[in-house]
Amino acid sequence: MPDLISYAQAGEQEFLRQIFVRDQMAEWSKDPLIMARADGVRYWDIHGREYLDALSGIYVVSVGHNNPRVIDAIRRQLESLHFSPPMHGTNPVAIQLANLLAELAPGDLSTVKFQCGGGEVIEGAIKLARQYHRLTGSPGKYKIISRYQSWHGSTLGALAASGLKSRKTVNEPLGPGFIHVFPPTCYRCPFDKRYPDCGITCAKLIGDTIEMEDPATVSAVLVEPIGHTGGIIDPPDEYLPMLREICDQHNVLLVFDEVITGVGRTGQLFAADTFGVLPDVLCTGKGLSGGYVPLSAMLVRRPIADAFWGPISENPGYVEGHTFEGNPISCATGIAVLREILERDLLANARALGERLRAGFADIARRHGCIGDIRGRGLLQGVEWVRDPATKQAFAAELNFGVRVGRRALKHGLLCRFDPNWLAFGPALTTTADELDQMLAILDRSVGEVLGELGDQR
Ligand SMILES: Cc1ncc(COP(=O)(O)O)c(C=O)c1O
Incomplete structure (x- = not known):
C-alpha cells in the first residue's frame, strides 16, 4: 500500500487522486492542507507547520484538541x-x-x-x-x-x-x-x-x-x-x-x-x-x-x-x-x-471572549476601513468585507478579497472560515484571551498585506 503522507510530503499530487477531500480537488491538490496532529487550539500539518485554530476544525472542536x-x-x-x-x-x-x-x-x-x-x-x-x-x-x-x-x-x-x-x-x-x-x-x-x-x-x-x-x-x-x-x-x-x-x-x-x-x-x-x-x-x-x-x-x-x-x-x-x-x-x-x-464554566469564557473578539474585529475595521458589519454572538462571529463602509459598496468580485485574506491568514498559520465577502471565527470554548489575541493579530496582518498588495486597485 502506498504511503499517502510521504507522497504528499514529497509533493506527489497523483497520489491525492485516491481520496475525495474537497469540491475542487484538482485545485486543492496543488497545495494540499493535510493535518498531522493537534493540541489545544493548535494544529500541525504534515510538514510541521503550525496553525492556530480559530474555527474549531469547523465549529466542532468545542473543548480543544487533545482534551x-x-x-x-x-x-x-x-x-x-x-x-x-x-x-x-x-x-x-x-x-x-x-x-x-x-x-x-x-x-x-x-x-x-x-x-x-x-x-x-x-x-x-x-x-x-x-x-x-x-x-x-x-x-x-x-x-x-x-x-x-x-x-x-x-x-x-x-x-x-x-x-x-x-x-x-x-x-x-x-x-x-x-x-x-x-x-x-x-x-x-x-x-x-x-x-x-x-x-x-x-x-x-x-x-x-x-x-x-x-x-x-x-x-x-x-x-x-x-x-x-x-x-x-x-x-x-x-x-x-x-x-x-x-x-x-x-x-x-x-x-x-x-x-x-x-x-x-x-x-x-x-x-x-x-x-x-x-x-x-x-x-x-x-x-x-x-x-x-x-x-x-x-x-x-x-x-x-x-x-x-x-x-x-x-x-x-x-x-x-x-x-x-x-x-x-x-x-x-x-x-x-x-x-x-x-x-470549567466555558460558557462564561465564550461570552467574555465573544466581547474580546468583537472588539478585535472592530479594531481591525478601524485600522483598515474594509469591514462594513460585524455579526454574531459569543464565539460565532464574523465580518462582512466592503470596499467602502460608508456606502456599503462591496469589493469588485474579481478581486476575491475575502478569499485572498483567508488564504493569506492560512499561510501565516491561522485557520478561519472565509468566503469572497465575509470571514468568521469560531474558536474552541477553551480558547484563552492570549490565544484569541494571537489569532486576531494574524488576521490584522493578513488584511493589511492584502490591502497593501491591492493598492489603488482597491
Ligand atoms: C447549520 C448546519 N447544519 C447542518 C450541517 C450538516 O452537518 P454535517 O456536516 O455534520 O452533516 C452543517 C454543516 O456544516 C451546518 O453548518
Missing part, C-alpha cells in the same frame, strides 16, 4: 462497551446523555434522538415533523419552509432544505415540498427596508408564505438561529419570537438547526437560550462530541414526543433509525464534553 477528560472518558468506555444492538435497545451512557441534555435544554425539550452527524439529524427532524402531523390528524402537512443561503447538510433531504445554489444545483431536481424564503440579512435587506421601521418583513413573509402555500400542507419551519453560510446572519431581536408566534398560529413545528450554534457557541448552551425562544425541535451536532467521534442529537418537546407514544396497533413510534445512533463511545464522549463545559 484529557474526553480522551479518558473514551478510553474507559472502550474498555466496557463499545457497541450495543440498536434494534433491540440502547445502553446506559445513551440514557445518561439523553437525561443530561433534557436537564440542560430549555423548556420541555426533553426527548432525545441520537444520530451521527448534522445532515442526519436534520433529516430526522424533517421526518419527525411529517410523521407528527400524520399521527395528530393532519396528514397533508408535509412542506418544509427554510431559507435561502442556509446550509443544513449534504444528505438529500437536508440538501433540499438548504438554500445554497452553489451546492444544490448539481444534484437537482431535489425532493418536492421544500420552500425557501429570504433570511434576515439586515445589513443588505432583501426588501430594501431599514430596521426597525421594516416591521421585520422577513419574518412576516414566512407567515404569508405559509398562508399562500396553504397551512394544511406546511409541516415545519426550519432555521438556524444564527445563519452561518451567507455570512453569519444574526437576526434582529424580534425575528425568532415572531417565527414562534407564526408557527403556533398555523400548527407548524418550529425547528432550530443548532448544529453550529448549539453546545455553548453563542455563550449559552443553546442559541434557543440566547434568543429566549423555545423551538419544537432542536437539532445539534458538531461541538456536542468536540469532534472526537461522530455524534448529533435531536431534542423534541414533550407534547410533540408524546404523539409517538402509544400501542403498536395505533402508533408505529418514530420511524427512524441508524446503525450507529446512540453509540456508547459517542455518548460517553458527549457526556464528557458537556461536563467539561459546565465544570
Whole structure:
C-alpha cells in the first residue's frame, strides 16, 4: 500500500487522486492542507507547520484538541462497551446523555434522538415533523419552509432544505415540498427596508408564505438561529419570537438547526437560550462530541414526543433509525464534553471572549476601513468585507478579497472560515484571551498585506 503522507510530503499530487477531500480537488491538490496532529487550539500539518485554530476544525472542536477528560472518558468506555444492538435497545451512557441534555435544554425539550452527524439529524427532524402531523390528524402537512443561503447538510433531504445554489444545483431536481424564503440579512435587506421601521418583513413573509402555500400542507419551519453560510446572519431581536408566534398560529413545528450554534457557541448552551425562544425541535451536532467521534442529537418537546407514544396497533413510534445512533463511545464522549463545559464554566469564557473578539474585529475595521458589519454572538462571529463602509459598496468580485485574506491568514498559520465577502471565527470554548489575541493579530496582518498588495486597485 502506498504511503499517502510521504507522497504528499514529497509533493506527489497523483497520489491525492485516491481520496475525495474537497469540491475542487484538482485545485486543492496543488497545495494540499493535510493535518498531522493537534493540541489545544493548535494544529500541525504534515510538514510541521503550525496553525492556530480559530474555527474549531469547523465549529466542532468545542473543548480543544487533545482534551484529557474526553480522551479518558473514551478510553474507559472502550474498555466496557463499545457497541450495543440498536434494534433491540440502547445502553446506559445513551440514557445518561439523553437525561443530561433534557436537564440542560430549555423548556420541555426533553426527548432525545441520537444520530451521527448534522445532515442526519436534520433529516430526522424533517421526518419527525411529517410523521407528527400524520399521527395528530393532519396528514397533508408535509412542506418544509427554510431559507435561502442556509446550509443544513449534504444528505438529500437536508440538501433540499438548504438554500445554497452553489451546492444544490448539481444534484437537482431535489425532493418536492421544500420552500425557501429570504433570511434576515439586515445589513443588505432583501426588501430594501431599514430596521426597525421594516416591521421585520422577513419574518412576516414566512407567515404569508405559509398562508399562500396553504397551512394544511406546511409541516415545519426550519432555521438556524444564527445563519452561518451567507455570512453569519444574526437576526434582529424580534425575528425568532415572531417565527414562534407564526408557527403556533398555523400548527407548524418550529425547528432550530443548532448544529453550529448549539453546545455553548453563542455563550449559552443553546442559541434557543440566547434568543429566549423555545423551538419544537432542536437539532445539534458538531461541538456536542468536540469532534472526537461522530455524534448529533435531536431534542423534541414533550407534547410533540408524546404523539409517538402509544400501542403498536395505533402508533408505529418514530420511524427512524441508524446503525450507529446512540453509540456508547459517542455518548460517553458527549457526556464528557458537556461536563467539561459546565465544570470549567466555558460558557462564561465564550461570552467574555465573544466581547474580546468583537472588539478585535472592530479594531481591525478601524485600522483598515474594509469591514462594513460585524455579526454574531459569543464565539460565532464574523465580518462582512466592503470596499467602502460608508456606502456599503462591496469589493469588485474579481478581486476575491475575502478569499485572498483567508488564504493569506492560512499561510501565516491561522485557520478561519472565509468566503469572497465575509470571514468568521469560531474558536474552541477553551480558547484563552492570549490565544484569541494571537489569532486576531494574524488576521490584522493578513488584511493589511492584502490591502497593501491591492493598492489603488482597491
Ligand atoms: C447549520 C448546519 N447544519 C447542518 C450541517 C450538516 O452537518 P454535517 O456536516 O455534520 O452533516 C452543517 C454543516 O456544516 C451546518 O453548518
